[in-house]
Every structure is written in structure tokens, then in C-alpha cells.
Amino acid sequence: GTMTVGETAKLLHKDASEVIKKLISMGVMATINQELDIDTILLLAAEFGVEVEVKIPVEEDRFETVEEVDNEADLKERPPVVTIMGHVDHGKTTLLDAIRSTNVTSGEAGGITQHIGAYQVEINNKKITFLDTPGHEAFTLMRARGAQITDITIIVVAADDGVMPQTVEAISHAKAAGVPIIVAVNKIDKPDADPDRVKQELTEYELVPEEWGGDTIFVNVSAKQRMGLEELLEMILLVAEVNEFKANPNKRARGTVIEAELDKGRGPVARVLVQHGTLKVGDAFVAGNCFGRVRAMVNDKGRRLKEAGPSTPVEITGLTEVPQAGDPFMVFEDERKARSIAEKRAITQRQSELGSNTRVTLDDLFKHIKEGEIKDLNVIIKADVQGSVEALKGSLEKIEVEGVRVKIIHSGVGAITESDIILATASNAIVIGFNVRPDNQAKATAEQEKVDVRLHRVIYNVIEEIEQAMKGMLDPVY
């Protein structure tokens, strides 16, 4: 039969209250004894990051059991998935291109490089997957949609320019996602390159090199002259080894859409990163609200593949519609099931768009605190001068109300940008502007995503507002 909320909670190793809260955030009002349908359970599992498998559909929308799979013994090492971030013009694109072309060995000859949103290189008989869209906006936009696909972040800093505003943003975005950071100090071929200054500057952001007692890996490179690339790749493998990135290749595939478009000749095309299981030609799948059957599969070297395992990026055809970047991708036992899940997903999505909004705002902060949903109030601070940033940080971090604390996940000087809003969305944060305002794009995105943006001119007012909100004493703003 189906499963109740209580049974589902047990399956997912969560408290029923946690599951109910999650359901509410998805726009589903539920009680503990309510029966859930299979796609809701799968969505829940995905939300909690728990692997579940559906067993034998008995009849339409009925299923026998859902059980957790992936014993430790089934997990196999998989290539790390790497994103490159950093300030504009510090060499992200050049580095991505250099790594790709350095690695086109004679064995690969014959294939034509395809841009499929990600590519793989091989070193010491191990593979590394690079996402092809540099920059933290793309990274965090994916995360805001619930897709966590990066294992390691390379922060590129030009040795002749040093730490710049987008460097700091990139660090905040990587840290907010809990992804390990490797620093690539680029452009060391330039006469005015000063790698030590970069190291010095980054200590302020808790990125301290090993030789100075920290644990951040720094690699000096020149993307242009192709120096240090091998060492960078080796360091990526080292971090991967320490973190033991694993997946079970022997099950139906699941992953994330990284790009999708309508191709004139081939119809809807999706570029997906397989994250669990193995994707095979002929597989029926759901991608976001779309479904299909894998007609053909091509890798980044233009090779046709019959199957693709964990961490492999592939371009697939055979969809009925074009999904969105960041959409989850999942294989099902047959096309009928896939279609039914895709249709239900479309409905759930509409419901949650219309339904309750779980984004934290100062007005309902106290409610979230009381219900135990919030332990840290995530805050992004933007101010006109560094002095104000520091003053605000210092005061806000001292506030503690009933065990709840303020956590500054990003701060900087300048207007509130769209990148700040996207980070707030992904991390459920509020944004404080001190003597600065959001630019137009940021304003529009904040409205759309319902991010709470508070603008102030007096430090005392900021502190008071946050404190009152945490104590549940804030007068609602109408």
C-alpha cells in the first residue's frame, strides 16, 4: 500500500514533525496518519538528501514498499565535481579552457570537443569533472533550486590584482554551501605578480595556507602559459581522496540538469550530470516537470555512450519538453510512471508557488524560532564603507536570544546585488543594506523570491530590529 507520514518519517530517519514541516514548505498540508503518494515521498527524500528506491508498482499510484538502499558496500569512488569561481578577469575561463585542452591526449583523438555544460579530464588514471559555467551566480542559482552538485570549488585570484569584491563573494558562496575550497593563484607569469600578497589577503577570510598553519591548499598557476595545471589537478584529487566522494553506480540514475535547450533538428536537448546510479540509452526519466526516454547520449568528447555512471556529464535527447537548469533528473522503471510523476510534480510545484512561503523574514522569525526550525539567523550585510560592515558584524554577532544567534554568511561594501539576493535565497538569509540600496535587478529578484531586505541608516536601529524580531516583539510592517 502507500505510506503514512509517520512511516515515511521512519524510513527517512527523521522526526515526523520534521517531515510535516518539510511538507508544509512544499505546499502540502499533512497530518501524521495521512497517506502520501509515491512522488511526494520521492520529493521528500530528495529534500532530505536520503536515497530511496521504489519497488514494484502494483497498480497506478500504488506501490509496495519504499526502502532505503545504498549500503556502504554498494558505494564506489566517483570523480569529484569541480566549479571554478573568482573575480571577473582573474582567469576563470582561461583556466577552464587550459585544463580541458591540456588533457586532450592522443587516446581521445577522433572526438570533437562538445560544450555540454561540463567536461571530464583524466590524471593519474583518475577522472575529474569540471562544470563549464564559471562564477558563483550559476553555482548558487543551482543551489537555490535545491541542486547541490559541486564537490570542490576552485577560487581563482589573479596574483597581480589580489582579492577583489567578487573573490569575497565567491568565498562566501562556497562557504555557505559547505564546499571545500582550493585557491588557484593565477597569472604568476606576470612581472607584477605577488602570490604572497594574495595569501596574506586571504587569511582575513580564513583561507590560510598550510605553511602558515592553516589547511587551505594554494596552487600557483598561469592559465595562459599552462603552468601549475598538473599540480592543481593533483591537489583536486587529494581533496577528493580526503572527502571520499562516493556513489552507487548499480542502480537507476539520478542527477541534475545543468543546461537545456530546444535544438532545431533534435528537439529538446538536456545536458545532465549523473550523480547516482548509471544512466542508459532507453531509460525512462523525469527531468523537472518533463519526461522522456533517453534516445541518444553523447559525452563532452562527442562520443556516443550507451551508459554513463556517477559524475559523468552527458547530453541526452528524447525529452518531450525542455527542462530547466537545476532541475532534478531521475530514472523510473517505465515511461508511464515517469509521465505520471512529471505531471504530479508540475502540480506540486504550482501548489508550492501559490502556497506558504518558507523564506525567513524578520516578521515571522520568532514563529520559526519557537517552532525550533531556526537555530541561526543567516544575515548578509552590505554597507557603504568597510567600517560600517565591521561595526555591524561585531554588534550583530553578539546578539543571542534563546540560543538563536546571528550568522553573517556574507558581507561587503557596495550596493545590494542580484548575487546577494540569490545567496540569500539559497541560504534562507535576510539582507541588510546600510546606507546602500539594492540595484534594479536585485530589487526585482528580491520581490520575486520574497527575500527580506532591510535598509537602514543608523546602526542602533539595525541591532534593535534584529533583536526585537528574535524576541517576537517586532511590529509587523504593512
Ligand code: GDP
Ligand atoms: P574570467 O573573467 O575570470 O573568465 O577571465 P578570463 O579567463 O576571461 O581572463 C581575463 C584576461 O586575463 C584575459 O585577457 C586572459 O588572457 C588573461 N589571463 C588569464 N589567465 C592568465 C594568466 O595566467 N596570465 C596572464 N598573463 N594573463 C592571463
